[in-house]
Amino acid sequence: METCADLETAAPSHAKPHPLRRLHSRPAKHAWLREVGIVLGFYYVYQTIRSLANVAGVKSRAHSNANFLVTVEKTIFVYQEHNIQQAFLGANWFIKAMNVYYGTLHFIITAGLLIWLYAKRHDAYHRLRNLLGATTFLALIGYWAFPLAPPRLYLQCDGDIPALGPEGGLVKPDCFVDTLAKVGGLWDYQSSAAKAIANAYAAMPSLHFGWSLWCA
Numbered sequence: 001m002e003t004c005a006d007l008e009t010a011a012p013s014h015a016k017p018h019p020l021r022r023l024h025s026r027p028a029k030h031a032w033l034r035e036v037g038i039v040l041g042f043y044y045v046y047q048t049i050r051s052l053a054n055v056a057g058v059k060s061r062a063h064s065n066a067n068f069l070v071t072v073e074k075t076i077f078v079y080q081e082h083n084i085q086q087a088f089l090g091a092n093w094f095i096k097a098m099n100v101y102y103g104t105l106h107f108i109i110t111a112g113l114l115i116w117l118y119a120k121r122h123d124a125y126h127r128l129r130n131l132l133g134a135t136t137f138l139a140l141i142g143y144w145a146f147p148l149a150p151p152r153l154y155l156q157c158d159g160d161i162p163a164l165g166p167e168g169g170l171v172k173p174d175c176f177v178d179t180l181a182k183v184g185g186l187w188d189y190q191s192s193a194a195k196a197i198a199n200a201y202a203a204m205p206s207l208h209f210g211w212s213l214w215c216a
Contacts, residue, residue, distance in 0.1 A: 035118065035129075042136065049140050050199040062147040062201035066154040069204075081151055085176060092183050099185030102208065110211045132214050139205045147201040151176040152189075 052058065073079035088094060114132070117125040155175045180188040189198060 032118070038129075038133070042133065045137075046140060047197075049144050050197075050202075052144060058147050058201060059149075062149040063154065065146055066149040066203070069148065070154070082155070082176060085151075085179075089177065095179045095183045096185060099180055099183065103180075103185050103187055106208050106211060109215050113215055128214075132211070135210045135214060136207065139202075139207050139210060142205045143199060143202040146204070148203040149201055150203040152178040153200065 070079060110132075114125075114129065117128055178189070181190065189200070
């Protein structure tokens with residue numbers, strides 16, 4: 001009678017090992033230089049497209065596209081962005097925490113996961129890197145073809161809006177409040193760093209959402 005050990009010994013030598021038991025491949029010694037080059041190349045493409053945001057006519061197109069989008073949202077009864085912001089304007093601590101979250105983890109977690117994949121799961125790294133790159137590239141095409149003003153620029157208030165109301169929370173005007181400017185975070189859109197890298201008319205598609213989905 002054959003034992004389990006005999007059956008295991010008789011297994012064909014060409015049988016593939018279970019994928020969970022397969023050793024993870026290791027990157028070549030200087031392969032990281034190529035990856036840095038790819039990142040820099042993407043950054044150059046992004047900066048090129050971002051520079052187009054300053055071309056005459058893009059601002060008016062971005063606001064026109066925002067009007068169109070809001071009209072569509074109102075038509076199908078899903079325009080709730082203003083109401084949602086109004087609901088949180090009194091909670092300055094929450095707004096500031098979300099501003100810091102929005103401005104930091106978007107980059108830190110994405111870059112951290114890429115580095116972890118490269119070092120610890122290199123056999124999956126290239127496929128996932130290419131997926132993230134394709135997602136980002138498609139978004140760049142969207143920014144070029146359909147510039148879109150974000151809420152903070154779409155519906156602005158005339159004149160200065162008081163930063164704080166009588167009870168310590170932000171007032172609730174009939175417009176969108178730029179909470180980075182009024183409440184703060186680690187940076188705002190008027191800082192030199194933001195002006196150097198941010199595209200003011202790249203509201204959609206949202207890379208914050210796309211990269212977060214990739215991270216998940």
